Amino acid sequence: MDPRLEPLVSKNDSKLILLVADGLGGIGTKADRRTELEVASTPNLDQLAKESSTGLLDPVGPGITPGSGAAHFALFGYNPIDNLIGRGVLEAAGIGVPMTDQSIAVRINFCTLDQHGHIIDRRAGRLSSEDGQRICRLLGQRVTSIKGFRTQFFPVKEHRAVLLIEGADLGDAVNDTDPQKMGVPPILPEGHDSRSAKTAAILIEVIHQATALLRDEPRANGLLLRGISAHRSYRSFQERYALNSYAIASYPMYRGIASLVGMTIAPHTDDLEAEFKQLRAAYRDYDFFFVHYKQTDAAGEDGDFSAKVSAIERLDRLLPMVTDLHPDVLAITGDHSTPSRMKQHSWHPVPVLLNAETARIDAVTAFNEQACLSGALGRFRAEDLMALMLAHAGRISKFGA
Amino acid sequence: MDPRLEPLVSKNDSKLILLVADGLGGIGTKADRRTELEVASTPNLDQLAKESSTGLLDPVGPGITPGSGAAHFALFGYNPIDNLIGRGVLEAAGIGVPMTDQSIAVRINFCTLDQHGHIIDRRAGRLSSEDGQRICRLLGQRVTSIKGFRTQFFPVKEHRAVLLIEGADLGDAVNDTDPQKMGVPPILPEGHDSRSAKTAAILIEVIHQATALLRDEPRANGLLLRGISAHRSYRSFQERYALNSYAIASYPMYRGIASLVGMTIAPHTDDLEAEFKQLRAAYRDYDFFFVHYKQTDAAGEDGDFSAKVSAIERLDRLLPMVTDLHPDVLAITGDHSTPSRMKQHSWHPVPVLLNAETARIDAVTAFNEQACLSGALGRFRAEDLMALMLAHAGRISKFGA
Numbered sequence: 001m002d003p004r005l006e007p008l009v010s011k012n013d014s015k016l017i018l019l020v021a022d023g024l025g026g027i028g029t030k031a032d033r034r035t036e037l038e039v040a041s042t043p044n045l046d047q048l049a050k051e052s053s054t055g056l057l058d059p060v061g062p063g064i065t066p067g068s069g070a071a072h073f074a075l076f077g078y079n080p081i082d083n084l085i086g087r088g089v090l091e092a093a094g095i096g097v098p099m100t101d102q103s104i105a106v107r108i109n110f111c112t113l114d115q116h117g118h119i120i121d122r123r124a125g126r127l128s129s130e131d132g133q134r135i136c137r138l139l140g141q142r143v144t145s146i147k148g149f150r151t152q153f154f155p156v157k158e159h160r161a162v163l164l165i166e167g168a169d170l171g172d173a174v175n176d177t178d179p180q181k182m183g184v185p186p187i188l189p190e191g192h193d194s195r196s197a198k199t200a201a202i203l204i205e206v207i208h209q210a211t212a213l214l215r216d217e218p219r220a221n222g223l224l225l226r227g228i229s230a231h232r233s234y235r236s237f238q239e240r241y242a243l244n245s246y247a248i249a250s251y252p253m254y255r256g257i258a259s260l261v262g263m264t265i266a267p268h269t270d271d272l273e274a275e276f277k278q279l280r281a282a283y284r285d286y287d288f289f290f291v292h293y294k295q296t297d298a299a300g301e302d303g304d305f306s307a308k309v310s311a312i313e314r315l316d317r318l319l320p321m322v323t324d325l326h327p328d329v330l331a332i333t334g335d336h337s338t339p340s341r342m343k344q345h346s347w348h349p350v351p352v353l354l355n356a357e358t359a360r361i362d363a364v365t366a367f368n369e370q371a372c373l374s375g376a377l378g379r380f381r382a383e384d385l386m387a388l389m390l391a392h393a394g395r396i397s398k399f400g401a
Numbered sequence: 402m403d404p405r406l407e408p409l410v411s412k413n414d415s416k417l418i419l420l421v422a423d424g425l426g427g428i429g430t431k432a433d434r435r436t437e438l439e440v441a442s443t444p445n446l447d448q449l450a451k452e453s454s455t456g457l458l459d460p461v462g463p464g465i466t467p468g469s470g471a472a473h474f475a476l477f478g479y480n481p482i483d484n485l486i487g488r489g490v491l492e493a494a495g496i497g498v499p500m501t502d503q504s505i506a507v508r509i510n511f512c513t514l515d516q517h518g519h520i521i522d523r524r525a526g527r528l529s530s531e532d533g534q535r536i537c538r539l540l541g542q543r544v545t546s547i548k549g550f551r552t553q554f555f556p557v558k559e560h561r562a563v564l565l566i567e568g569a570d571l572g573d574a575v576n577d578t579d580p581q582k583m584g585v586p587p588i589l590p591e592g593h594d595s596r597s598a599k600t601a602a603i604l605i606e607v608i609h610q611a612t613a614l615l616r617d618e619p620r621a622n623g624l625l626l627r628g629i630s631a632h633r634s635y636r637s638f639q640e641r642y643a644l645n646s647y648a649i650a651s652y653p654m655y656r657g658i659a660s661l662v663g664m665t666i667a668p669h670t671d672d673l674e675a676e677f678k679q680l681r682a683a684y685r686d687y688d689f690f691f692v693h694y695k696q697t698d699a700a701g702e703d704g705d706f707s708a709k710v711s712a713i714e715r716l717d718r719l720l721p722m723v724t725d726l727h728p729d730v731l732a733i734t735g736d737h738s739t740p741s742r743m744k745q746h747s748w749h750p751v752p753v754l755l756n757a758e759t760a761r762i763d764a765v766t767a768f769n770e771q772a773c774l775s776g777a778l779g780r781f782r783a784e785d786l787m788a789l790m791l792a793h794a795g796r797i798s799k800f801g802a
Contacts, residue, residue, distance in 0.1 A: 027759065027760070027761040027762070028761070028762060029762075030452050030762065033762035033763075033764075035761070056779065060800055061403065061406075061785065061788070062778075062781050062785035062786075062788055062789050062792075063402070063785065063787075063788030063789040063790075063791060063792035063793075063797060064406060064409075064788060064792070064797065064800050065792065065797065065798070065799045065800060066799065066800050066801055067799050067800060067801040067802045068802070069801050069802045070800050070801030070802075071801075073801075080800070080801060081403065081405055081406070081800075084801055085801065085802060086802060087802035090802045227802060339759075342759065344799075345799055346759070346792075347789075347792045347797070348761050348777075349777075349779070369761060369777070370763065370764055370777075373763065373775055373776075373777065373779070374775060378779070379779035379780070
């Protein structure tokens with residue numbers, strides 16, 4: 001949504017739900033052009049499509065395959081190109097690390113180096129999470145400040161961790177140090193401008209001190225740095241949309257993205273039914289609910305067409321738990337496509353339905369890629385979905401005299 | 402394609418073909434709403450549409466009728482408004498004149514003036530190409546430099562030629578001198594800013610010296626100047642898309658546009674079958690092929706509906722020469738519409754099909770304006786076609802973390 005239009009937003013007591021089935025869209029083959037959604041039996045989604053406006057959305061733009069951060073930022077109404085989030089920031093947000101506009105976040109992968117300093121295991125022999133925590137504790141006690149900049153270490157999971165550097169005027173145009181192969185030493189960090197050169201110098205010193213401290217570790221005796229990125233504050237859902245928002249997501253990354261735009265994060269749960277129970281439990285307390293369902297994407301990434309069909313069918317079966325709440329606006333879509341034939345995210349547009357009393361109901365009677373082509377919403381950028389949801393909730397007033 | 406996304410482009414060994422049937426789109430009448438494409442018998446295109454994603458593209462934007470340069474620049478992924486090419490530059494590029502960022506290119510039409518200096522023939526009595534060449538040689542020998550700026554003359558065809566001025570700080574905001582009517586003198590060139598005033602002063606002197614030299618020519622004793630435009634270097638296909646590209650086009654203008662974006666230009670040929678043979682011959686040596694078919698536009702400009710139908714049917718008959726190559730990505734479209742009812746370019750969106758293993762195949766079973774309305778690509782800007790082609794070839798990596 002164009003930030004210039006935000007002054008039109010007003011409050012009322014409507015409830016809005018954005019249900020994101022990750023990687024929802026798919027493709028077929030020349031022999032059978034049906035996608036996972038088209039094969040799946042989805043009576044509840046199809047009934048909802050009959051009573052809704054439908055369409056297709058482009059996560060970023062034609063031909064552009066988004067990462068999860070970019071795709072969700074678009075769904076949340078933030079231009080994903082203007083608001084590119086780095087991997088380090090995303091990782092840090094995912095584990096709840098508090099950041100400021102002076103934070104540089106870096107993803108660490110602990111690795112194993114041989115006596116020549118060459119990488120022999122990029123994941124430190126699948127380090128246990130306990131060892132990862134122990135090592136971060138050690139580094140956190142001994143490496144607290146470099147050149148006057150505060151440094152902190154946070155374990156993520158197994159061999160993964162986050163380094164946070166705090167201080168003014170640090171740039172983030174610094175290369176990854178992971179050469180993505182074995183038998184060679186890590187790459188040295190270099191800054192591409194003077195502010196980033198300062199960051200690179202700090203990182204070199206972090207690597208130097210950490211490697212000395214980890215010298216006797218049998219597996220995690222080295223570090224690879226990736227996604228070196230400066231955090232910037234994003235205007236929140238409350239500030240932009242006057243929405244008190246609640247995020248329900250099982251995976252850390254999506255919880256992190258939601259926290260970057262100021263959503264309250266539901267306690268962790270692993271299952272869609274449990275997520276929908278959280279939605280019901282919190283329903284009176286918030287205006288806007290972001291519910292994230294991961295299994296559709298996971299099955300797509302695995303290349304498992306029928307598992308993705310099953311994941312979609314499970315969503316469909318549980319859907320009455322959402323519709324029974326009778327939200328004023330319910331939008332169901334994906335953040336991007338993950339065709340199981342491609343085993344990865346793709347650029348293909350994603351079906352979307354928007355159910356509301358004020359929706360223009362089209363002739364579409366099924367929720368899938370082909371059917372939604374003739375929907376009333378047409379094809380639009382994911383970035384515009386929030387404005388549509390707010391409008392259908394009566395929360396955007398007239399523009400211009 | 403948004404230049405900020407270019408860092409995502411990577412190389413692989415895929416082959417991409419962009420086949421442009423110039424002026425492909427059309428309109429019907431109230432009595433028979435069918436367009437030329439809808440009337441034509443196109444079994445090969447229709448079969449391909451069944452196995453492809455289809456849609457409609459807007460050359461520049463709704464309601465905007467493009468010239469050939471702008472339309473092709475858009476197809477090549479260059480925003481046609483930000484990258485406006487002047488007629489002089491287009492004409493010069495078409496005849497292979499080398500230009501730099503200090504070149505001003507001007508299209509010359511030799512004309513016949515009476516004893517009062519009034520225009521009596523805007524085309525110098527259909528001057529022969531031989532006379533045009535002779536006159537350009539004469540001017541080129543005698544008018545080599547004006548006010549310290551190098552001047553060169555290049556014959557194009559018949560009464561048409563190109564003037565090239567080389568030197569720093571020359572503007573191109575100068576009016577055409579052709580009054581577009583007879584019985585009046587040519588208009589004086591005037592610059593609309595100080596740098597363009599310098600250019601205008603040079604042009605006035607060129608006109609003065611050339612008119613003196615051509616005083617005794619029976620027909621070509623005057624010059625009309627049009628499309629005064631500064632050349633600027635465009636980033637090439639190699640730089641933007643990591644594509645080694647080859648252009649096959651019979652008309653000079655299209656060869657010129659392709660050369661502006663760094664394509665290698667195939668030897669001249671006059672016929673589509675010969676063009677397709679060139680495609681096959683060069684197929685191993687390049688990644689990207691631009692093949693231009695002029696006859697669809699020519700028939701449209703002539704207002705000859707059935708000739709345009711025939712031109713489309715000829716394309717369809719020869720199409721197996723292209724599909725038998727099994728390119729990884731094949732896009733077929735037009736640069737704009739040229740409805741034979743209008744006898745000129747128009748703004749109407751143009752059907753497009755995109756064939757690739759990774760294409761989402763839609764329910765469209767024919768290649769024409771009406772059928773493609775329900776295609777999976779929807780309606781999009783021509784400028785986005787290159788990103789789509791690259792994505793379907795696996796040449797764009799994921800955006801953002």
